[in-house]
Amino acid sequence: MxxxxxxxxxxxxxxxxxxxxxxxxxxxxxxxxxxxxxxxxxxxxxxxxxxxxxxxxxxxxxxxxxxxxxxxxxxxxxxxxxxxxxxxxxxxxxxRSMYDATFSGLTTLAKCIQHQKRTHNPHQEVMNEIQRSKSRSCFVDFDIDYKEAGYGQFLKPWVFERVGNTANVRFIETRGGYHVLVDPSTVEEPFKKNWYQELAKHPHTDQTGDQLIPIPGCTQGDFMPKFV
Known part of the structure; x- marks a missing residue:
């Protein structure tokens, strides 16, 4: 098994x-x-x-x-x-940018040597730097930590009212709520100044920005995340 x-x-x-x-x-x-x-x-x-x-x-x-x-x-x-x-x-x-991670990884490893941190794992240090090294902001993620039956049907129009109907937005239903992924380059002109602040005001927004998200079609506890 x-x-x-x-x-x-x-x-x-x-x-x-x-x-x-x-x-x-x-x-x-x-x-x-x-x-x-x-x-x-x-x-x-x-x-x-x-x-x-x-x-x-x-x-x-x-x-x-x-x-x-x-x-x-x-x-x-x-x-x-x-x-x-x-x-x-x-x-x-x-x-993620492998070039940026290489540069920051060298700096981190040099500091480990400088401070004689002999128990540090260089592989893990470099992997940490890769995780941190965003290359491009294709999406800004809003983690909505709230879920009840039918809530996604309320959430969608609420989001589009703040970014415009033509904005590229995807909604992922997760075990405990939703991830709202907004392509910032597609936000309509009237909303460009305040869209981020408006979405961050959602009463159940847990975290925002460049984040890890559960992978649709795969396991998340006893739940399977999916696009909605």
Missing amino acids: NYQIIKDRNILQEFIEWLPNLEEGETYYVGLLARSKYTEGNIIKSDKQQLKRFTSRKEDLFYKIWQLECPVGAYTNKGNAVPQESLAIYITPNP
Whole structure:
């Protein structure tokens, strides 16, 4: 029996097709986590346990996610098998700059040497820099931490009233709410000055900006995120 990361191949493929095409020196950053809030009992001690993280070209993304479906028990926490229901996989929808990450990674590693931090893991340090190194702002993400039946039908017109009906906006339903992804270059002219502040005022906005998002078609606890 294997862990199930991909729940719906078609939805995942649709999401991958939607992602921006990468330019030279860009990559996507992906992380598989075990989340304590998705698991009953006290199996996962911390809120987030990093199981795997990697970079990927767009054309390789499906297969790299598929490769995470290893036998149950291969992911562990203090010697115990990580339960299926704790798994969640995330991606940065904004591409990352490998050049910027290389520069900042060299600086970080030099500081580790300077301060004689002999226990630091250079691979993890560089992966941290890749995660931080946004290349382009293709989307601004608004994490709406609220969900009830039919709420998405209210949320959509509320958003478009603040960015314009022709703006490029995608809504992803998640386990606990919605991610609203706005292409800032498509916001209509009358809204360009205040659209960000207006969306950030939503009473259930948790975080905004350049964030990791759950991957549609894949697992997020016992839920499968999807476009709505």
